[in-house]
Amino acid sequence: MRLYTICVYLFLYIPIGVIALFSFNAGRHASQLQGFSTKWYGKALNNPFVMDALETSLMVAFASALCASVFGTMAAVALQGIKGPVRAVFDLLIYVAVMIPGIVIGIATLIGLVTVFDQLNPLIAAIWPGGFEPPKLRMGMGSLIAAHTMFLMALVVIIVRARLAGMDRALTEASSDLYATPMGTFRQVTLPMIFPAILAGFLLSFTFSFDDFIIAFFVAGSETTLPIYVFSSIRRGVTPEINAIGTMVLGVSLLMLITAQLLLQRGGKKSR
């Protein structure tokens, strides 16, 4: 039994380890170890395409995680206080957002937005004052952030709601009995208690957005995110440079995840 467990852990971590190991390979060939070197990291970090893609990915991940955390938390707090059809509709929307395969979300966003943009662009051009180039709505970073935010919002609502449900109701009641305004209660009682969950939601959202390939593949327009760059490089062949990028991506995700995990655990203990 113990041996089996060890084998499964090896199965889970050997591939990651191999990538990391070969990223320090000095040789040109991806599959022969020839001494230790960090030159592939230097090469990756000096590659303007990689850095551009990294910048796009970081911006998209930050913006969509931020929007998702704020709007998701707002919705979760409001949903806590209501019942009836509105709540049922939101529950259904969250369920659909999480259940629908990412690829279908990507496709729907692509053709939905392109169709809407095709209708809106002539309209904007018509009302735009003469002499200036009218702005043109197109797929790009904006649509990517919007699509990620939609999905991640559902995720944040689920995480924050779980936290709210675990909260002792007596605390907020006590606060309002002591004449705190609803806003005061929220700021001084509710927010500090759900804050670890919000932060964890933010970090998970950031990781998800940063790692997402399939939605970005459809809605990124002419922008290139890091996963899109890596995907197209893999198609051209395996190189030590991709190993280095992969190792860095895994490293960043691991850091975020461990922080999120610690936050969720600490938050969980505090409320008990």
Add this chain to the structure above:
Amino acid sequence: MTQRTRNWLLLAPAGTWFLVMLIVPLSVVFIFSFGERAPSGGVVPAFTFEQYANLPARWTAFKNTMTLAPVGTLSALVIAYPLAYFLAIKANPKWKTILLVLVIVPFWTSILIRSYAWIFLLGGRGIPALLDFVGIEGVRLINTPFAVLVGIIYGYLPLMVFPIFVSLDKLDKRLLEASSDLGAKPWRTFVQITLPLSIPGIATGCMLVFILLMGEYLIPALLGGGKVFFVGNALVDLFLQSRNWAYGSAVAVTLVVVMLITVTVYMRLISRLGASREDVSIM
């Protein structure tokens, strides 16, 4: 400001976002699936079932998905269960959390990079070269259904372990002691107590993995090398290469419908299984 208006204001951004980025796009897909292909690559509005009638053209993609998704789910279950069992029941409580976190963490890291790792391992200079070295020659692993299966198991194992772990961890350990005190062999205790009580976890794990597999694109694209392709790969081809939006929409709608039907039937079966077990326990 009344509580009612406040709640409305709080829900407004999320509601608008869901409307614009989820409901409208999904409706467009649904409407387009009844349209006709425009020569320029867009869609001509129409009401025709032509696209749906044409679905058999992509039969292989559906067949592959509906074979490899269940097979992958079951393989992941078979590998995950003993691990979840060990973590929940046998492992030292001091190490339990950290061991569990170690299983789950890979799931949240880039599936792209993790599948890429297997290109590396299964490719010509990876495991086949090792096998070659010990005398087994001419093994080809990459771009086969087996490679896709390995990628699936590797990618989704953590998602299967977690719910099973949760249901086994909740299980009252006194039941196991009682069973062995009453003279049941370990195997019998497992079959009659542990396994039935972990069915909710198994059900959740299988459903999560299955749902995600239905929409999979990356694993077959990277490890199947164009030979083993899923509905997801057909969709990418239809929308990004041949730009056949009407037909692509019909394929996407079909995928979601098939998924919903499978999940509904599956839930029914599980709840019936749960119900019949309760009947037995009452007797």
